[in-house]
Amino acid sequence: MARGTATIMTMPVVVDIVDPTASEADVIAAFNAFRAVDEQFSPFREQSEVSRYGRGGIAEADLSSDLAEVLRKAQVTKEETEGYFDIYPSGRFDPSGLVKGWAIQRVADMLRSRGFQNFYLEVGGDIQVAGHNQDDQPWSIGIRHPFQPGAMVKVLRLSNRGVATSGTYERGRHIFNPHTHQPADDRIVSLTVIGPNVYEADRFATAAFAMGPTGINFIQRQPGLEGYLIDRSGQATMTTGFDDFTR
């Protein structure tokens, strides 16, 4: 059993492995994997591959396989979300809405390849869980109350799933509607998506949030996804299978 926390990409990162054979070295390996993603993908680092690509400084043939993969996945996601998933959210190349979940998913794969089956991985509120927690229970994950700091509005009980929440305040940047290039509809403040893994949850939460209030209808139509949308009057709308995860 091993656990650690760090701040990477300006976000809290939590690695919690319950399997008894886990050691500090496994936690550190996970942190190092996240740091490598940050070096390569951070739009805030001038020399990251993402920043250089955004400036037009990389030929297609010279893209790393990772960035090429992210670009492909972004294109697929855009097609699957009626164009609402956008990697140029404010006119500037920024694939963060997909990279976070993608990175966590890769670290989860690394832990599984090391034989671990019970763990919790988080980067800034996007979470992947496997198996059970140290009390032998599904992992309990609260959804943050958008108006009351420190409070939660729901408690989810998850195993082998991913959860991501898109909110109006995302690392200090506003979410833009890619169709209008205006700030996204501010009638909604938070959309939480539960998916088969955090990569799916993250990319669809990002896209559906940009749709405004009808984003929850979009999530309802996707098999394998459940969602909980909160609007600015404190009213929530949930997909039909969402409550299965709150018992």
Next chain:
Amino acid sequence: MKNLRKIALSLAVMFGFAGYIHQLRGDDGIKVPALPTTNTSGQTTGSTTPSTTTTPSISGGDDSSSEDDSGPTGNQTTPTPTNTSANPSPTSGSMMGGQMMGQYRNGSYTGAVADAFYGNVQVRAKISGGKLVDVQFLQYPNDRGHSIEINNYAMPLLTQEAIQAQSANVNGVSGASATSYAFVQSLQSALQQAS
């Protein structure tokens, strides 16, 4: 022993909150005042979780500005996750410096109005025994005037409900809130007046 536990809990809340704020603010962190443990929802002693949250948990009838001088309450129902894996320690040491408990003048102080992007947040801090014992929301983003329009967007089969605040021990928390950052700004401005 009880004091030690209070201190330990205070530190956990401070670290948790500071770490959370650090998450929001990034590397150029604001100087967050260390927050001794407090009922941030502003409830009076003895109450537990609020049952509705479309209104603030403090209303006019809730007498949180009583003259009780007893300091932080013994009933710590802080809703932050208590599993430490969800609360990384802050990386900035400046969050702790010079703002420890016992530094404030007793009284009630109204913080500046802070912008939470989709509304305003304003808090009033109550100091008793030199410590922060209560925080009230005077303004918070909760625009009920548009609720009729918002109600109409969902497919008919989707369930809707008013969100309700809970406190629970959880392994982790998903989501971020602009209100939290604005809350800290307003609270910090109140505490500056009390210093």
